[in-house]
Structure formats: structure tokens, C-alpha cells
Amino acid sequence: MAQVSLRNITKIYPSNIQAVKNISIGIENKEFIVLVGPSGCGKSTTLRIIAGLEDATQGEVIIGDRCVNNVPAKDRDIAMVFQNYALYPHMNVYENMAFALKLRHYPKAEIDKRIKEAAEILGISRFLKRRPKELSGGERQRVAVGRAIVRKPQVFLFDEPLSNLDAKMRVQMRTELNRLHLRLQTTMVYVTHDQIEAMTLGSRIAVMKDGLIQQFDEPLKVYDDPTNKFVAGFIGSPPMNFLNGKIIKKDGKLYFDEGELQVKIQERMYGKLKNYLDKKVIFGIRPENIFDKLFASAAAPDNTIRVKCEVIEPMGSENHILLSTDENSLIAIVDAHNKPKLGEYIEMVFDMNKAYFFDNDTEKTIA
Numbered sequence: 001m002a003q004v005s006l007r008n009i010t011k012i013y014p015s016n017i018q019a020v021k022n023i024s025i026g027i028e029n030k031e032f033i034v035l036v037g038p039s040g041c042g043k044s045t046t047l048r049i050i051a052g053l054e055d056a057t058q059g060e061v062i063i064g065d066r067c068v069n070n071v072p073a074k075d076r077d078i079a080m081v082f083q084n085y086a087l088y089p090h091m092n093v094y095e096n097m098a099f100a101l102k103l104r105h106y107p108k109a110e111i112d113k114r115i116k117e118a119a120e121i122l123g124i125s126r127f128l129k130r131r132p133k134e135l136s137g138g139e140r141q142r143v144a145v146g147r148a149i150v151r152k153p154q155v156f157l158f159d160e161p162l163s164n165l166d167a168k169m170r171v172q173m174r175t176e177l178n179r180l181h182l183r184l185q186t187t188m189v190y191v192t193h194d195q196i197e198a199m200t201l202g203s204r205i206a207v208m209k210d211g212l213i214q215q216f217d218e219p220l221k222v223y224d225d226p227t228n229k230f231v232a233g234f235i236g237s238p239p240m241n242f243l244n245g246k247i248i249k250k251d252g253k254l255y256f257d258e259g260e261l262q263v264k265i266q267e268r269m270y271g272k273l274k275n276y277l278d279k280k281v282i283f284g285i286r287p288e289n290i291f292d293k294l295f296a297s298a299a300a301p302d303n304t305i306r307v308k309c310e311v312i313e314p315m316g317s318e319n320h321i322l323l324s325t326d327e328n329s330l331i332a333i334v335d336a337h338n339k340p341k342l343g344e345y346i347e348m349v350f351d352m353n354k355a356y357f358f359d360n361d362t363e364k365t366i367a
């Protein structure tokens, strides 16, 4: 059991590629942290630095209460699960799971006890004699996790462990990993580019971009109060809609003016927006906060827009409709039975209580 701290970690690869830029993050004992971000943002590099597979160019890695910068990977008491599982093909499942313990000269009986326990937890007891090639992707994934569990490490590190699985299996393994964390009560750091995995697994998530942590907080906090346009657009599916326009004043009230459409801003936001009058801003609204006027009880002329229906994507439980103005396009989530005609103009209502504004230059959240 251990807490993990990264203090001002920077990683510069040869040929001056800055993969990680001065990141600091404190992970509590028993916490399940997810590093999430687009490809190339430095997630794996950060994880590999914690594991000791990569040296930081600058900064300190603390595990428990010791700085491990000079401790080799094998002595860090960490177990890592990789995307490609990295199982030994010539060994059966039992031997794969026993391997690391044998290297450390654990007594045979203890190795056997740990493997049986882990196999039981993961539901792989009946595969112990099979080789990896005789298993499905999901089963191999469980073996890779099992090989980590038997070590009883202080910290588990996962690098995109579910990305080779099909969609259904991914959802199932996600639930199993959550359960595993509850059962093992061990610190876990998990890397993914999938924001849904991040939201559902992490007690806190660190959203990364370009080697920097953009925001580190509880999933719902990140969803409700994104720190900037990038985070707002990355967390949530389909992503938040962004419209370019400016703030204007009419009869003492503030409006967001897109050119074609105008919506009234809630008075609670006036304070934060006061320096933006007549200036360009980016307006954000999530697809789940746009409603068809026919079904919206809070419809009013000042939160209703006329937009063209371009595409309807039926999801089964709901429809995603792609709408357009002259300048912008947006996506709304509506009821599965709500099928507007393609090419026609329809009236949609914004829940202005859920509107966001971002600075046009810095893209930081204003309100």
C-alpha cells in the first residue's frame, strides 16, 4: 500500500522531444487514478517513469515515503500491465503467473497459493494449463492482470490494458477492474485515451495534453467544471459543442450573439463576463443540454434557436442529430422517437443554465 507523488517531472527524449513538461501530481494510498488524453500527450511516458522503465530528465518520483529515482524497476514493488499483455508464449498460464515470484525465490507453496487465489478472483482457474495462444483476448488480459496480482505490489500500473478487446468485453473488464480495485485496496494508476473508461474507473482523473496536466480532479468535477476548452471538449460524448461569437448587451441584458442566433445569458454569469462585452468568446453547450422545442418545458424566445437538421444518428436509446447554422454546426441528443425531417429547419432550446464561455485567445474557462 502506498501513495505516489510526482514532483516536477520533465522528460526530454533524445532529439529534444519534450514528452512530459514539469508535471506534479499526488496520488493517495489506495486511490484509482486515471491518466487520460489524446495520443502522444505523454501518458505512457509518465507511467513508465513511475515504473522505473524510463528515467525522468528532471524531478522526483516518490513511492510510499522514499524517493525512487535511483531504485531500479524490479525493486520498486510495482506491477505493470501492458496493452499487448506481454505474456510468455512458451509458458502456460500457471507458469506465466509464477514467473516473477520464482525469480524472487518465493517458496513453491506460497507461489501456488497466490496463483490459485488470483485465478479464483479473475475466473481463470480452468485455464491454468493452457498456453496464451489457446486463450481469447479477454482471457489473456485476465492472465496479464493475474500475473500482476500475484506479486501483491504496492502499486498497480495499467497502460491501456483494454484497448485490444472488443467493445462488449471492454465494458465487462472495466467493471471487473473496478471490483478488483475494491477487493485489493491497492493504489492503481491507469492510462487510457478513452474518456469513458477514465470517467468510470477513476476516483480522480488527470487530463493530459502536450505533456501537461490540464486538470486533475474527480470525474464529475472535470465534467461539470472543465478548466479550459480542451478539457470541456475531451470529456463527454458526443463532445461539447462550441460556437464562435461575441457577448452583446441589449436592454441591460447580456446575450451571446453568433451572427445568426442569439441567446440570453443567465445573470449569475454577468460578473465573470463583464470584461468580455463586445468581445469574441467561445460558447460551449453539451449535446445533452439542447432540447427539441416541442419537448422542452423551459422554452422561451431568448433560449430558442432555429437550426437546420443535417443528419440523424439513431443510437437505439436516443438519437444524435447534427444541426447547422450558417457559421457553426452542433450535435444534440434527443429522444429515440424524435426524428426531425432532414434538411428542414427546427427550433431547439438551449439550457442556458448549462452554458459555458471560454476566452477566445487562451481558451480558458471564463464561466
Ligand SMILES: Nc1ncnc2c1ncn2[C@@H]1O[C@H](COP(=O)(O)OP(=O)(O)OP(=O)(O)O)[C@@H](O)[C@H]1O
Residues within 6 Å of the ligand: 013, 014, 017, 018, 019, 037, 038, 039, 040, 041, 042, 043, 044, 045, 046, 193
Ligand atoms: N523512446 C522515445 N524516444 C523519442 N520520443 C518518444 C519516445 N517515446 C515516446 N516518445 C514521444 O513522446 C511523446 C509522448 O509519448 P507517449 O508514449 O508518452 O504518449 P501517449 O500519451 O502514451 O500516447 P498513446 O496514446 O499514443 O500511447 C510522443 O510525442 C512520442 O512520440
Ligand SMILES: [Mg+2]
Residues within 6 Å of the ligand: 043, 044, 045
Ligand atoms: Mg501510450
